[in-house]
Amino acid sequence: MRPVQSSVLCRLLPGPFSLALRSLVLVLLCITPHCQAVQAENVTVLEGGTAQISCRLQNYDGSIVVIQNPRRQTLFFNGTRALKDDRFQMVLFTPRLVRITLTNVSVFDEGGYFCQLYTDATHHQVATLSVLVPPEIPTVEVKQEAVEGGEVELTCVSPRSKPAATLRWMRNGREIPGVVSQQDNGKTFSVSSTIRIPVERKDNGAALSCEAFHPALGTQRRLRHYRLDVYFAPTVRIVPPSGILREGDSLTLTCSVTGNPLPRNIQWSKINDTLPERAEISGPTLQISRLSQSHNGTYLCQAQNNYGRAADHYTLLVYDPGAVVETHSAVPYAVIGGVLALLVFTVICVLIVTIWCSVRQKGSYRTREPILAWY
Helix, strand or coil, rough: CCCCCHHHHHHHHCCCHHHHHHHHHHHCCCCCCCCCEEEEECCCCCCCCCEEEEEEEECCCCEEEEECCCCCCCEEEEEEECCCCCEEEEECCCCEEEEECCCCCHHCCCCEEEEEECCCEEEEEEEEEEEECCCCCCEEEEECECCCCCCEEEEEEEEEEEECEEEEEEEEEEEEECCEEEEEECEEEEEEEEEECCCCHEEEEEEHHHEEEHHHHCCCCCEEEEEEEEEEEEEEEEEEECCCEECCCCEEEEEEEEEECCCCCEEEECCEEECCCCEEECCCCECCCCCCHHHEEEEEEEEECEEEEEEEEEECCCHHHHHHHHHHHHHHHHHHHHHHHHHHHHHHHHHHHHHHHHHHHHHHHHHHHHHHHCC
């Protein structure tokens, strides 16, 4: 009696049977030395990598072995190349195992590769090749510039992955929920995540990050860092000199300016007057040498950018040496006057206490006189 052909029975198996179960049935059926069978293994590989497609033979007797691609084009016929594609190489052909490799794999190579064994009946199994496309480092797109008091819209984009990548926005270790959209590009997917956040001056330079996760990356991630660039109007503050300025001294005023963008032009002026001839301006610094009382007045520092203007002023008062000396000489007299007033007050208090004690003592003598007379 001729043994039952395994390929015929395999075609009768219901569709839900897994490849492993079908393979087990093939092994159980091929119990005679004349029964041949073929098994194939599914393969998953990263795009650009190398895939190994293996066909396992059982009780092989030298029959014809054919390997075909998903388009049913014959790649190898009994170990001989049939399709001119140098990416495919026959690396092993034995009575038990036939193995080919496919280099520089692309998503267009996906599909079922047929391992066929031609005997009285055709035996075949399909090795399914799956290609993973990990995402590159995502990009960040800004819809409009961030201005103090407004909102900024940021979009993180992962243009190509398979399966679709998962995106996540982070700031200071906390996730910022985003609106996710996904587009099917045929073999791959593009994914984006958009967030809208309010911004203030203090947010300028704040660090955000967009993270891309994917099964092909395992526990790793693709990370894109982004720093907020918040635009705001300038602030101006004049740093005044310390101490009293006398005639002949030098004056140095520094204008401290902030803003984004930082104002390039800082303007110095004198209210209701022109700047002195000896005034020298070097960026944010104003210097006047050999001061005199003619330099007295209010000096103004101004700065502006595309988002506003700001100013600060400093009033200069130059003293002549004589006035300063008189002011200092008056200080000791005031101290002496205060000490004398304190002494006078102390003497008056002592006199009051002395008089009060004397009056009290006389009163006590008058009270004792009748008592002595009684006895």
